[in-house]
Amino acid sequence: MQVTSQSFADGAVIPGSFTFCIPAAEGHVCLGSNRNPQLSWSGAPAGTRSFTVICHDPDVPSRGDDVNQEGRQVPAELPRVDFFHWVLIDLPENTTSIAEGEHSHEVTPNGKPGPDLPDGSRHGLNDYTGWFANDEQMKGNYFGYDGPCPPWNDSIRHRYVFTVYALDVPTLSVSGPFDGQQARNAMVGHILAKASLTVTYSLNPAVPA
DSSP, X not given: OEEEOSSOOTTSBOOGXXXXXXXXXXXXXXXXXXXXXXXXXXXXXXXXXXXXXXXXXXXXESOOTTTTOTTOOBOTTSOEEEEEEEEEEEEETTOOEEOTTSSOXXXXXXXXXXXXXXXXXXXXXXTXXXXXXXXXXXXXXXXXXXXXXXXXXXXXXXXEEEEXXXXXXXXXXXOSSOBHHHHHHHHTTTEEEEEEEEEEEOOOTTSOO
């Protein structure tokens, strides 16, 4: 199974048009275009009944003490955890691509609606739901795609892994609002094949490209 994108190459820096935040002269960052990238896939094995798309960042600081704090840096040696940026399940078995901007074309304060989509697929909650939980202007349920916005003082470049899974079931056994880990748990034992693209991003001007 293979996955490709017209939006970026595997291993490249993700363009700012697909990010939640971009660098800014004042305040370190400002909002980006937040468009979901184009993805195509092929070579799914016989017996595929549906697809799942997950984008996650495995490089998120496990503690927030230093995150976005003036005069401080998030240390490279800090243990890192996953942050889900996109969880899309139950894509019909004849689906082979997602268009750029099809599911997101701007930052939506309080989050985009979900989970149900017209073709029967479902969007999960991404982890901005928890990130903005205490922000009165931004809090809400963040369904669908919301792009990268790593800490502007992180000392490492973050990776963003876009993975397409071919599954042997038409729907995953999750209901109501669900998150990335719940989708991963529901896929156990049902994955026939998977393929990924990885891009990188940093908002820290001191981090090499």
